[in-house]
Amino acid sequence: MKDKERKPLLQMRKNWDEMAKEDATKHIASGRGTWKINDFFLSGEADIERICMPFFESRNFNPDNKRMLEIGCGIGRMTRKFADLFGEVYAIDVSPEMIRKAREMNKDKTNIKFSECNGEDLSLCAEDSFDFIFSYVVFRHIPRIAIIAKYISEINRVLKTNGLFQLEFNPHVSRVLGVPIPLRVYNSGIERGWIFPLLKFYKRGEIDTRKLGVRVSTASFSRMIEPTELKVHEFKLGANGLWVMGEKGSHEAVGG
Numbered sequence: 001m002k003d004k005e006r007k008p009l010l011q012m013r014k015n016w017d018e019m020a021k022e023d024a025t026k027h028i029a030s031g032r033g034t035w036k037i038n039d040f041f042l043s044g045e046a047d048i049e050r051i052c053m054p055f056f057e058s059r060n061f062n063p064d065n066k067r068m069l070e071i072g073c074g075i076g077r078m079t080r081k082f083a084d085l086f087g088e089v090y091a092i093d094v095s096p097e098m099i100r101k102a103r104e105m106n107k108d109k110t111n112i113k114f115s116e117c118n119g120e121d122l123s124l125c126a127e128d129s130f131d132f133i134f135s136y137v138v139f140r141h142i143p144r145i146a147i148i149a150k151y152i153s154e155i156n157r158v159l160k161t162n163g164l165f166q167l168e169f170n171p172h173v174s175r176v177l178g179v180p181i182p183l184r185v186y187n188s189g190i191e192r193g194w195i196f197p198l199l200k201f202y203k204r205g206e207i208d209t210r211k212l213g214v215r216v217s218t219a220s221f222s223r224m225i226e227p228t229e230l231k232v233h234e235f236k237l238g239a240n241g242l243w244v245m246g247e248k249g250s251h252e253a254v255g256g
Ligand SMILES: C[S@@+](CC[C@H](N)C(=O)[O-])C[C@H]1O[C@@H](n2cnc3c(N)ncnc32)[C@H](O)[C@@H]1O
Pocket: 012, 016, 017, 027, 028, 029, 071, 072, 073, 074, 075, 076, 077, 078, 092, 093, 094, 095, 098, 117, 118, 119, 120, 135, 136, 137, 138, 141, 142
């Protein structure tokens, strides 16, 4: 790989390692100052109940004894609960410090394997090896569409036929003329149609540029899966994220 292509990957690792050392819980689940560790893990359980369970029920999917992959697991906020539901959980993250903390805090969950990854592909994983692939608040922070596209083609490779995926993206423009949009505004989604007036909201100090990722729209996701066997069941636009739920090689799937 050329140095120019490696730079964003190395920067991502450096940034997330820094944030893991500063205050991992705060940077993982922002919008809240300091977390009590118990509440932090409970928030992961609540997210699985809210986000994954309705999808599993809609697809008649029983996770028991199944194998799943979580991309960008952080310190295992959601991974712990996934381990109660699935037979085996493989959890990867670009930050060695996040993985070190994840291992330390989840020693009791023996069916989780945590690994540091290179931040752009799933070369650690064998093809057709997972029943479910999940990622939350990770792709929204990736600064290059090419890295996201690479992950998507890798998800296609390692997911089993009829395996499910559930992935979250940033649907909003995060920079205007190269200027980062303040997170407050960026999270509100207000920029659609209001790009230039927005600049008046720009204030230094409100922006954590380490977290600003590229936009993924329903159209750009559909283009990325064209050469793959991935099919979309549903696009769901939430308060500040775009969820994509789908399956590999399903004949009943729609869209994509
Ligand atoms: C906001 S945290 C979310 C963690 C976890 N998904 C959760 O919901 O608790 C984002 C995580 O994604 C990881 N990450 C960022 N870019 C990544 C990449 N390209 N590949 C893998 N992990 C990445 C970061 O190190 C960090 O742990």
